[in-house]
Amino acid sequence: MKILVVNAGSSSLKYQLYDMNDESVLAKGRVERIGxxxxxLVHEPTDKPELKEVSEILDHNVAIKKVVDCLVxxxxxxxxxxxxxxxxxxxxxxxxxxxxxxxxxxxxxxxGITSLFDLAPLHNPAHMMGISACEINMPxxxxxxxxxxxxxxxxxxxxxxxxxxxxxxxxxxxxRYGFHGTSHFYVSHVAAQxxxxxxxxxxxxxxxxxxxGSVTAVMGGKSFDTSMGMTPLEGLMMGTRSGxxxxxxxxxxxxxxxxxxxxxxxxxxxxxxxxAISGGSSDMREIVEGMxxxxxxxxxxxxxxxxxxxxxxGAYVAAMNGVDAIVFTAGVGENSAVLRLSILExxxxxxxxxxxxxxxxxxGEPRLITKEGSRVxxxxxxxxxxxxxxxxxxxxxxKSHK
Ligand code: AMP
Numbered sequence: 001m002k003i004l005v006v007n008a009g010s011s012s013l014k015y016q017l018y019d020m021n022d023e024s025v026l027a028k029g030r031v032e033r034i035g036x037x038x039x040x041l042v043h044e045p046t047d048k049p050e051l052k053e054v055s056e057i058l059d060h061n062v063a064i065k066k067v068v069d070c071l072v073x074x075x076x077x078x079x080x081x082x083x084x085x086x087x088x089x090x091x092x093x094x095x096x097x098x099x100x101x102x103x104x105x106x107x108x109x110x111x112g113i114t115s116l117f118d119l120a121p122l123h124n125p126a127h128m129m130g131i132s133a134c135e136i137n138m139p140x141x142x143x144x145x146x147x148x149x150x151x152x153x154x155x156x157x158x159x160x161x162x163x164x165x166x167x168x169x170x171x172x173x174x175x176r177y178g179f180h181g182t183s184h185f186y187v188s189h190v191a192a193q194x195x196x197x198x199x200x201x202x203x204x205x206x207x208x209x210x211x212x213g214s215v216t217a218v219m220g221g222k223s224f225d226t227s228m229g230m231t232p233l234e235g236l237m238m239g240t241r242s243g244x245x246x247x248x249x250x251x252x253x254x255x256x257x258x259x260x261x262x263x264x265x266x267x268x269x270x271x272x273x274x275x276a277i278s279g280g281s282s283d284m285r286e287i288v289e290g291m292x293x294x295x296x297x298x299x300x301x302x303x304x305x306x307x308x309x310x311x312x313x314g315a316y317v318a319a320m321n322g323v324d325a326i327v328f329t330a331g332v333g334e335n336s337a338v339l340r341l342s343i344l345e346x347x348x349x350x351x352x353x354x355x356x357x358x359x360x361x362x363x364g365e366p367r368l369i370t371k372e373g374s375r376v377x378x379x380x381x382x383x384x385x386x387x388x389x390x391x392x393x394x395x396x397x398x399k400s401h402k
Pocket of ligand 1: 212239283284331
């Protein structure tokens with residue numbers, strides 16, 4: 001079965017075409033600057049030359065039409081007809097408390113995703129545009145949605161509730177949901193295979209550190225707690241997001257600066273984090289480079305970022321009363337040996353014995369970076385959210401055919 005995985009954002013869209021016989025990727029690509037006359041499409045077939053095109057792509061419908069054209073292109077295509085695609089799997093950021101697992105798209109599910117627009121105004125409307133575009137360009141092909149929040153549906157009430165007036169939860173669904181669930185699920189389950197224990201007995205902390213970042217406490221294969229909350233702003237300091245701050249700062253700053261809620265939200269999401277403290281960059285490569293050259297802003301940004309990740313890991317050791325393994329994944333987690341070392345050297349008290357040489361190796365494969373005998377194992381595992389989406393889609397569509 002061939003499955004197209006789509007991750008639709010408001011002005012961009014990423015895709016991968018899988019052959020589920022061997023879970024190989026036949027092609028992947030992206031469309032950027034949707035809505036503009038200089039939109040960019042990059043199509044990368046696995047065994048054929050890449051196609052790059054700049055053209056007018058005014059909406060998601062046109063974007064998906066272009067993707068379909070690329071997939072069947074005489075020179076750059078990987079299938080002879082779009083009818084070979086038997087299902088489409090979509091990433092959806094916010095499933096609220098409506099969805100604890102992936103589901104087949106139906107009119108009710110579309111209404112459900114739409115009812116959550118308030119909780120994810122930047123993401124869910126874009127996902128719906130992606131779903132509609134696929135329905136138009138691939139009529140009759142079953143579609144599945146895989147939620148970033150679903151893996152965290154197992155968080156207990158004491159973890160997901162905020163200590164706020166109860167009516168906010170009852171009326172407006174104000175609670176913690178958590179994000180990056182597909183990634184935390186994938187890497188924690190790969191990590192469990194490195195442990196000599198049944199999954200039910202494992203305690204794993206997964207650190208998904210990319211542009212956005214979250215740490216999850218995974219107990220017995222299930223999410224017990226995660227650092228993001230009602231929105232992806234809570235928790236760690238991130239590239240451009242503040243993460244945890246004293247909530248009283250918000251009304252204080254709004255008053256002092258004369259800004260409204262939208263501007264405050266924008267500041268916390270787009271003008272904070274590494275970028276704010278370093279004085280310009282949100283990219284860990286540039287922060288480390290700046291720090292090595294003696295830039296004070298970069299040094300402070302690095303130290304705050306590292307400290308907040310380490311503190312979160314420590315908190316989850318307490319939350320689970322122990323830990324068997326820590327996993328690093330995503331852009332920074334997979335690639336920044338320097339950051340991993342800074343964090344891990346200061347976790348020696350709890351039995352982390354990092355091997356600095358193993359930590360430096362880059363392989364693109366899951367690997368251990370602790371010495372033999374380290375009480376807590378540490379792994380670097382490349383995340384693969386698209387594969388999880390393709391697998392879920394495959395399973396659900398197979399079941400629906402029965
Ligand atoms: P992601 O959101 O997972 O795609 O991660 C993107 C981020 O990964 C970028 O903003 C960079 O800060 C970071 N990144 C990518 N490559 C490296 C690297 N070699 N060293 C440090 N950070 C990296």
